[in-house]
Amino acid sequence: QKEVEQNSGPLSVPEGAIASLNCTYSDRGSQSFFWYRQYSGKSPELIMSIYSNGDKEDGRFTAQLNKASQYVSLLIRDSQPSDSATYLCAVQSNTGNQFYFGTGTSLTVIP
Amino acid sequence: GAGVSQSPSNKVTEKGKDVELRCDPISGHTALYWYRQSLGQGLEFLIYFQGNSAPDKSGLPSDRFSAERTGGSVSTLTIQRTQQEDSAVYLCASSPRGLAGDTGELFFGEGSRLTVL
Numbered sequence: 368q369k370e371v372e373q374n375s376g377p378l379s380v381p382e383g384a385i386a387s388l389n390c391t392y393s394d395r396g397s398q399s400f401f402w403y404r405q406y407s408g409k410s411p412e413l414i415m416s417i418y419s420n421g422d423k424e425d426g427r428f429t430a431q432l433n434k435a436s437q438y439v440s441l442l443i444r445d446s447q448p449s450d451s452a453t454y455l456c457a458v459q460s461n462t463g464n465q466f467y468f469g470t471g472t473s474l475t476v477i478p
Numbered sequence: 479g480a481g482v483s484q485s486p487s488n489k490v491t492e493k494g495k496d497v498e499l500r501c502d503p504i505s506g507h508t509a510l511y512w513y514r515q516s517l518g519q520g521l522e523f524l525i526y527f528q529g530n531s532a533p534d535k536s537g538l539p540s541d542r543f544s545a546e547r548t549g550g551s552v553s554t555l556t557i558q559r560t561q562q563e564d565s566a567v568y569l570c571a572s573s574p575r576g577l578a579g580d581t582g583e584l585f586f587g588e589g590s591r592l593t594v595l
Binding site: 371373399401409410411412413416455457459462463464465466467468469470471 | 511513519520521523526528533534569575581582583584586587588589
C-alpha cells in the first residue's frame with residue numbers, strides 16, 4: 368500500500384466549475400498535509416497546507432481534512448484555465464523527516 | 479540566491495558513467511531533500527539532510543546512489559555506473575525545518591533532468 372494515494376485523472380472541468388481533488392494516506396500519525404501544484408515541466412509549488420480537521424479556505428481554494436478517515440481534499444472554485452496543472456498531495460511523516468507525495472491528479476480546465 | 483538552485487538543468491550521459499547533481503538551497507534553510515520524478519509519476523523520496531547529517535536515506539534506490547551535504551548548505555547527489563532506469567528529473571527542496579517560520583513548506587528547485595542513453 369502506498370503512503371499517499373490519489374486518483375491520477377485526468378480530471379476535466381469547464382471554466383467556472385468546481386474541481387474536486389481527493390487524497391488518502393496511510394500513516395495515522397501524520398499531522399501535516401499539503402497540496403502542491405505542478406505545471407508541466409516546472410517544479411512543484413505549495414498552494415495549501417492544513418493541519419487540523421475541517422476546512423481551510425484561501426481565495427478560490429479550500430482544503431478539507433478528515434484525520435479519522437485519513438482523507439484530504441482540495442476544492443477549486445470558479446476554475447480557470449490557468450488552474451490546469453497536476454496537483455500533488457503531500458503528507459509529512461509523524462517523525463517529520465519525510466514528505467510522502469501522491470502520484471498527482473492532472474486537472475484540465477476547459478475554456 | 480533567492481531560491482533553490484540546481485545544476486545542471488539537463489544532463490545526458492552514457493550508461494555506465496558517473497554523474498553528479500548539485501543543489502544550492504535557500505540560505506539559512508536547515509533541511510534539504512532530494513526527490514526523483516519519473517515521467518508521469520509522483521515524487522519518489524531519496525534522502526533528507528538536517529544540517530550536514532542524513533537522518534533518513536531510506537529512499538536511495540541502490541548503493542550506486544550517494545549524497546552529501548557540506549557546510550550546512552550545498553548538496554551533491556552522485557549516481558555511479560548510471561543505468562537507463564535512472565533517467566528522471568531529480569528535484570531538490572529545502573525548508574527552514576525546526577526554525578521559526580517552519581510551516582512544513584518545501585521550496586523546490588527547477589530540477590536536473592537526467593537522461594541515460
